[in-house]
Amino acid sequence: MSTITATLGTGRARRLRATLTTLLAAGVALGAPFYFAPFQVFQLTMVLLYAVALAGLNLLVGFGGQISLGHGAFFAAGAYTAAVMLDRYETGHLATLPVAAVGCFLLGLGFGVPALRLRGLYLALVTLAFAVFLPPLLKRLEPVTGGSMGLTVDKLQAPAWSGLAEDQWTYFVVLAVTAVALLLARNLLRSRVGRALLAMRDNESAAEVMGVRLSLHKTLAFAWSALFAGVSGCVYTWVIGFVSPDSFSFVLSITLLAGLVVGGLASLYGPLLGAAFVMYVPSVAQDISDAAPGVVFGLLIIAVMFVAPTGLAGLAGRLRGVAASRLTRTTPPAADDRTPDSEPSASPAPADPAPVDAEPVGAQPRTEKD
Amino acid sequence: MSAVTELLQQVVEGVGSGAVYASLALALVLIHRFTGIVNFAQGELAMISTYVAWQLVASGMSFWLALPVTLAVSFAGGMLVERIVIRPVQNAPELTMVIVTVGLFIFVNAMAGLIWSFTVKDFPQPFPDGGIDLGGVRVDWSSLGIIAVVAVVMSLLYVLFQHTSVGLVMRAVAGNPASARLSGIRVGRVLMLGWGLAATVGAVSGVLVAPVLFLEPNMMGGVLIYAFAAATLGGFDSPVGAVVGGLLVGVAETLAGAYVDVIGADLKVGVPLVIILAVLLVRPQGLFGRAAVERA
């Protein structure tokens, strides 16, 4: 009897803790724009929108085990969809979101078909080629895209009833989009699609034997992932109000992948950490060395990978593991027992991200070897 | 000039740039064979090696003395990079290693700019000026020289991979480091050797292309993309494939850029993409690569 109450107690405590964490996070997220200066709010906005793209990439790379170096191209497609719609057809901002999402989903489906055949390295490099090809293509389609001068469009404006400044309004809109996107990503992973992806990543042949339809799920993973990148790009246009082909060079694609790996693969809040890294660290690098920020930035990437080979999210998990084992010496740390593969579907505490990113070792995507 | 000689001239041009791509692709293939990763910093390491050669020549050393010194420095440098930068993440997921090479790319590029500035440097041309005229088609000595050196490097790598014990050991390591270690191979040394050799091949590439492309910190950035294309097309584990891939990419994009008006010079970069996609859909392991056998 006493054991049962104890179990119930810990279960309830856990749930409570999770709820509190969520509430706190929500409170901080909602309060931030009233505390920080407008340009810091702008930085937070950019972190949120990059996090959407990284969450999409995470579906593909972290959970699907496929590498894409071309997500900058999907991001660009979303951004240009929004910009062209705003510029030529003067649709409202909101109308551009579903179009960009569906458009990029279809584009991703198209790319998912060759992705079926290609694995690891080869897929990565083909997608990279796509990212390299896109800027000149955008320049060529000058009548629609404005060519190399790009397009300047209206940014989001705060409606009068809100009483908010432009940066605050933009922040809240992006926050809403990001929250929905991250929830969607999480639910996707707990659905059949997510379980199939994980099974495939860990052992493709076994998954197939167990009846996972490889081709369908691989293609779908690519499409969903492109959708997220497209949504992120669309929101980018709302925030920046300017698109040009050279803004979306292949460097963006590589930055996105680097951000994801630095943040933590196969982790739910890794994308947020990665986005923050991509956003803040270049400025930090310049504060350290005015002469050559690139030197510092490169070193910081390497340093983070040394300290946290599985990404910043993994680092948090490991630290927690260490802390937990210090606190409760007798019982082994719970975080270490969990495997990322079985948890998402079994986890009873939806708000606690810990189970999924506790140990993303299985996240290692396989490249082809002889 | 007849249409045919014009066409041939463009082909020669394409082979010339293809050889440039192939030279770096060889280094990429080498590192991939040894370590199983794609090294984004390969081009930048080659660029730094080229600066070393330039610095030596600028300080009065003769080119032919500077060259072996540069190659030796690059070999040592490559091994050092493996030891300092790659070894600590040896057991991390492969993508972590790839991102470390991205960090290395950014670092090396900025470092070169800091040391040597972004001003274009002239690099001594090892091959004679001018060229030969083959029935109206002009072939530069420099292009011929690059092709010859690339062919030699390719043959050496082929021999290394197929006919030496190092090749065997290397394959064991790249295939499965854990079992290689169990069977007594000193994995760390093999990987250092791989990085050193790749850096040396990269240095050859940099020294070859610098007189044509002009030396500056971003010299190899553009080449790297095409070298990736070449290696992907040829198969990432075959030196012959890298060279054939490079030449195909060079010729295809030059011809398409010059003769297909819809494509033009701006979109010619898309041509290799289409070829790669087409080839890979038929042969996912590249033209010359071997299909991986997967143990379930």
Next chain:
Amino acid sequence: MRKTTTLRAAAAAAAALLLATACNSQRGQDDKDAAADGACQGQQTTGITDKSIRLGGIYPLSGPASAYGTISKGVSAYFKHVNDKGGIDGRKVEFVVRDDGYQPPKAVEEARRLVEQEKVFAVFQTLGTPSTAAVWDYLNKRKVPQPFVATGASVWGTDGDHLWTSGWQPNYIAEARVYAKYLKEEKPKAKVAVLYQNDDFGKDLLGGFKAAIAGGGIKVAAEESYEVTDPSVSAQMTSLARSKADVLLNITTPKFGSQALAADAKNTKWNPLHIVNNVSSSATVLKPVGFKNVQGVVSATYFKDPADPQWADDAEMKTYQDALRTYAPDSDPANQFNAYGWAAASSLHKALDAMKCPTREGLRDAVRNLKDVKVDMLLPGVTLSTGPDDAFPIETMQLMRFKGERWQLFGKPVDTRKEFGPLAK
């Protein structure tokens, strides 16, 4: 036990946040922009006092365009030099440089940082068309001057909605007009082959050239573009050689400029008159190709090239060389981009001197009201002139031909405003 700890932690955190919001919010400060009184009543004096003036600049110190980052060193060296001599009208200049890596979103972030956190008086330079286009709406809405942007796209000076922004260097169309005028006089029936960079710079120059030769006997026989990410332009040069044109117009940035000059020199069967655009005309671009290979090449310029021996005894050039050695010892004084930054900074000095009110409005008006202002780093005969509708300070260039080891200026400075009229909006 655990429950209460968590609860307490959460409560503490929330309280801390609330407290911070209440006492120490970082918002709101930014509305307290200072205003002047007296004759300049109501105008903004943010970033300027009797003793100091705070300026910002956004440059690509990292990333693919970092070659241009050194412009900021020329600018900084100039302001440090001026500060040591007492400052501008008694005001010491603080110049805050931020890095945008040539990425527009980063440029937006840095512009906001400069305006909202650093509280600069003006964003003196933004480099490159994409970055400038991304921030100019913001800066104009905030009524922050954006004088002398480091890009030659033609929109900066013709747009009536962005009165706080102005160009500086001759816009690319003006430069194209100079070459067109020269060809009309020298080779009125010329067939021209054009190599251009496929971006705003190349397109603007090529478009301006085509417009300027329209209706005459000069024709564009072939045009080939390249991307900045391309490794080389040799294939394009082979294609252009097929055209057998009499003139090659080389619209490239430095590395590609060297490549094109070398490819032209190597091809002995095709010997067009080679016109290289100003960006690639520095001696640092020609020297690697070999001076013997670039004899007779034509270009146009508006400021003194520090790598050119003809300015070795020039007083301003000496000041520049000394200042750079003192204040930016790690940069190369022979690099033309340093001199470009120096010249732009001294132009701003003149504009600041001309302000009627020491306010942002004062600078905006001064920048649009320059009348034949002489700047020592600019070529003799090239001066700054603007008007209410004309935000292109420099529209005069002089042609030059390479001979021996230096450029030789020839003809009179060409004022494209007089020759071709103002730019169409």
